[in-house]
Amino acid sequence: MLSERRLQVLRAIVQDYVGTEEPVGSKALTERHNLGVSPATVRNDMAALEDEGFIAQPHTSAGRIPTDKGYRLFVDKLAGVKPMTAPERRAIQNFLEGSVDLDDVVARTVRLLAQLTRQVAVVQYPSLTRSTVRHVELLSLAPARVMLVLITDTGRVEQRMVDCPAPFGESALADLRARLNSRVAGRRFADVPKLVEDLPDAFEPEDRGTVSTVLSTLLETLVEENEERLMIGGTANLTRFGHDFPFTIRPVLEALEEHVVLLKLLGEAKDPGVTVRIGHENAHEGLNSTSVVSVGYGSGGEAVAKLGVVGPTRMDYPGTMGAVRAVARYVGQILAES
Amino acid sequence: MLSERRLQVLRAIVQDYVGTEEPVGSKALTERHNLGVSPATVRNDMAALEDEGFIAQPHTSAGRIPTDKGYRLFVDKLAGVKPMTAPERRAIQNFLEGSVDLDDVVARTVRLLAQLTRQVAVVQYPSLTRSTVRHVELLSLAPARVMLVLITDTGRVEQRMVDCPAPFGESALADLRARLNSRVAGRRFADVPKLVEDLPDAFEPEDRGTVSTVLSTLLETLVEENEERLMIGGTANLTRFGHDFPFTIRPVLEALEEHVVLLKLLGEAKDPGVTVRIGHENAHEGLNSTSVVSVGYGSGGEAVAKLGVVGPTRMDYPGTMGAVRAVARYVGQILAES
DNA sequence: TGCTGGCACTCACGTGGGAAGAGTGCCAGG
DNA sequence: CCTGGCACTCTTCCCACGTGAGTGCCAGCA
Numbered sequence: 128m129l130s131e132r133r134l135q136v137l138r139a140i141v142q143d144y145v146g147t148e149e150p151v152g153s154k155a156l157t158e159r160h161n162l163g164v165s166p167a168t169v170r171n172d173m174a175a176l177e178d179e180g181f182i183a184q185p186h187t188s189a190g191r192i193p194t195d196k197g198y199r200l201f202v203d204k205l206a207g208v209k210p211m212t213a214p215e216r217r218a219i220q221n222f223l224e225g226s227v228d229l230d231d232v233v234a235r236t237v238r239l240l241a242q243l244t245r246q247v248a249v250v251q252y253p254s255l256t257r258s259t260v261r262h263v264e265l266l267s268l269a270p271a272r273v274m275l276v277l278i279t280d281t282g283r284v285e286q287r288m289v290d291c292p293a294p295f296g297e298s299a300l301a302d303l304r305a306r307l308n309s310r311v312a313g314r315r316f317a318d319v320p321k322l323v324e325d326l327p328d329a330f331e332p333e334d335r336g337t338v339s340t341v342l343s344t345l346l347e348t349l350v351e352e353n354e355e356r357l358m359i360g361g362t363a364n365l366t367r368f369g370h371d372f373p374f375t376i377r378p379v380l381e382a383l384e385e386h387v388v389l390l391k392l393l394g395e396a397k398d399p400g401v402t403v404r405i406g407h408e409n410a411h412e413g414l415n416s417t418s419v420v421s422v423g424y425g426s427g428g429e430a431v432a433k434l435g436v437v438g439p440t441r442m443d444y445p446g447t448m449g450a451v452r453a454v455a456r457y458v459g460q461i462l463a464e465s
Numbered sequence: 466m467l468s469e470r471r472l473q474v475l476r477a478i479v480q481d482y483v484g485t486e487e488p489v490g491s492k493a494l495t496e497r498h499n500l501g502v503s504p505a506t507v508r509n510d511m512a513a514l515e516d517e518g519f520i521a522q523p524h525t526s527a528g529r530i531p532t533d534k535g536y537r538l539f540v541d542k543l544a545g546v547k548p549m550t551a552p553e554r555r556a557i558q559n560f561l562e563g564s565v566d567l568d569d570v571v572a573r574t575v576r577l578l579a580q581l582t583r584q585v586a587v588v589q590y591p592s593l594t595r596s597t598v599r600h601v602e603l604l605s606l607a608p609a610r611v612m613l614v615l616i617t618d619t620g621r622v623e624q625r626m627v628d629c630p631a632p633f634g635e636s637a638l639a640d641l642r643a644r645l646n647s648r649v650a651g652r653r654f655a656d657v658p659k660l661v662e663d664l665p666d667a668f669e670p671e672d673r674g675t676v677s678t679v680l681s682t683l684l685e686t687l688v689e690e691n692e693e694r695l696m697i698g699g700t701a702n703l704t705r706f707g708h709d710f711p712f713t714i715r716p717v718l719e720a721l722e723e724h725v726v727l728l729k730l731l732g733e734a735k736d737p738g739v740t741v742r743i744g745h746e747n748a749h750e751g752l753n754s755t756s757v758v759s760v761g762y763g764s765g766g767e768a769v770a771k772l773g774v775v776g777p778t779r780m781d782y783p784g785t786m787g788a789v790r791a792v793a794r795y796v797g798q799i800l801a802e803s
Numbered sequence: 804t805g806c807t808g809g810c811a812c813t814c815a816c817g818t819g820g821g822a823a824g825a826g827t828g829c830c831a832g833g
Numbered sequence: 834c835c836t837g838g839c840a841c842t843c844t845t846c847c848c849a850c851g852t853g854a855g856t857g858c859c860a861g862c863a
Binding site for chain 4: 150152153154155166170171173174184187188189190
Binding site for chain 1: 805809814
């Protein structure tokens with residue numbers, strides 16, 4: 128096991144490297160942090176840390192930089208979450224409170240998070256799967272054409288066109304609308320399939336096909352996974368990445384465009400608190416030199432979706448984690464109010 | 466006026482530079498294009514073209530590169546639009562036909578355009594301002610709370626919460642819904658304000674406040690300019706920009722995040738055909754070293770929105786214009802069908 | 804056993820001087 | 834008005850060298 132001082136050395140290395148973006152040497156370390164020992168001692172500690180794989184040197188005559196494993200230890204054991212200051216919190220609240228609708232909340236959140244962390248912000252929309260149905264509306268656009276509008280408790284609206292197998296009368300439509308809503312309004316998505324199972328039986332035989340079609344469209348809408356949308360912002364911050372641009376930035380930009388990948392990435396984080404995935408811990412190759420800091424958020428106690436930031440592994444973890452957590456908290460509040 | 470041959474020289478310079486990304490000299494020109502004259506002659510022509518501001522040299526002992534003015538002349542006079550090949554057209558059609566709803570059409574269009582042109586694709590959603598109302602739905606969520614859902618002929622759905630000044634009965638709501646739809650369904654947005662002007666008069670005095678509130682929310686929704694949303698894709702292609710990265714790419718990424726700027730940019734293009742804005746012709750500073758190729762698209766004969774690509778001024782204009790035009794055409798078809 | 808100072812060693816990095824090569828401008832001749 | 838020739842200008846590449854930061858190791862000391 129590593130001694131207390133060696134952990135301190137690691138912490139100091141991470142902090143300095145995050146600040147200066149340059150490999151940090153033993154001499155600089157003793158000057159900037161009062162470790163109470165000489166550079167030579169620190170060198171021994173660094174050699175030990177390197178043996179254990181927590182730090183590495185880019186080339187022989189350079190200082191050390193933390194490895195993914197080093198950052199992991201730093202995040203888990205050596206650093207806490209740096210809370211936002213009161214003025215910062217007020218600013219977050221003010222900024223989010225001007226929102227007019229869900230899309231606007233998300234858009235503002237992305238911008239805020241990107242500004243706050245100076246990194247790429249990623250916000251997943253409230254997932255449908257844990258939401259409840261507020262209302263289902265059916266509109267007849269043509270004799271055999273119905274528009275299905277689903278309104279969720281998060282204020283989200285989804286619409287689908289349904290081509291009916293047979294013409295469907297206004298009265299039957301009104302009937303279906305009424306029955307449907309009395310059964311599913313206020314219920315969770317997951318419960319809907321069972322609740323509407325026997326609904327076609329209540330209708331005239333010639334309408335059953337249409338009713339089934341409408342219902343299956345509704346169920347599709349509910350489960351459709353790619354309905355989890357993402358909003359991304361602050362990509363310009365990627366330019367602060369490193370100096371060897373094209374090859375660093377390109378795979379990241381590509382990964383960011385693959386929303387499916389990001390959604391999966393966010394979905395994997397099961398921790399109720401802030402989750403940090405460092406470098407190679409991210410399954411996607413393009414993100415192997417980035418870290419993802421994410422957290423769930425939601426209107427109630429429950430997290431309905433995730434938000435987070437993507438940045439270089441060399442990032443200010445305590446600060447970023449604090450910002451992400453704070454933003455998630457206030458977004459949750461805003462959503463609960465509306 | 467420039468002689469025919471000088472124009473040919475300019476065309477050759479643009480083509481070569483776009484291909485090689487390197488300043489092109491007189492000797493290389495005569496080798497790759499059979500202009501029928503010697504390098505010395507070409508040099509004289511180049512000197513003339515430089516005097517006129519169509520080309521420039523990065524430094525004394527280098528070849529020439531086209532200026533914005535040079536590209537402008539090239540686009541206007543020297544090059545046409547390169548049509549897509551039949552297989553390409555089929556691929557476009559196939560790819561777009563799998564779409565399930567409007568959002569999906571837009572998402573696919575962005576990806577397609579980015580892949581096709583290997584540049585950044587920008588697609589504006591069908592603008593509300595020229596659309597017509599298909600249906601307005603009013604839902605009572607609480608005694609003094611109404612949800613307004615607007616459905617447009619482009620299949621777009623907008624929802625708004627309305628807090629009523631006074632409780633509003635179900636029957637009054639149904640009445641309002643019926644009257645509202647009979648007046649505005651099928652009408653253009655621009656005409657709606659006049660059509661609903663006197664609507665409150667038809668209601669009981671105690672309901673008029675609520676009716677007015679609902680109507681003004683509707684009007685707000687109709688005119689709200691920022692409801693023109695954008696989808697952007699292919700930002701990874703920016704890495705192919707140049708070799709001097711950070712400073713080239715950063716302002717572009719920043720500009721791309723300012724949707725307002727992009728919307729304005731797209732909106733400015735009045736030409737019914739493909740519009741090209743080159744370098745400094747773009748009002749926004751960040752886009753001064755990029756060109757924007759855009760075109761309107763829409764379900765009917767009329768263009769309801771714009772799409773386009775953003776790329777380096779050194780781009781394959783004929784090819785890009787062809788791709789943009791083709792995609793716009795097929796997107797229009799898809800929208801017309803649905 | 805652990806810390807310290809000293810010392811030799813290793814590289815990356817910046818600098819400076821050529822040499823090479825591409826491209827130009829100009830001029831005189833056809 | 835076009836052409837070949839020629840001198841000139843720069844950038845770019847390469848190599849060699851000195852510099853300095855940082856290391857590893859060792860012997861001495863608490």
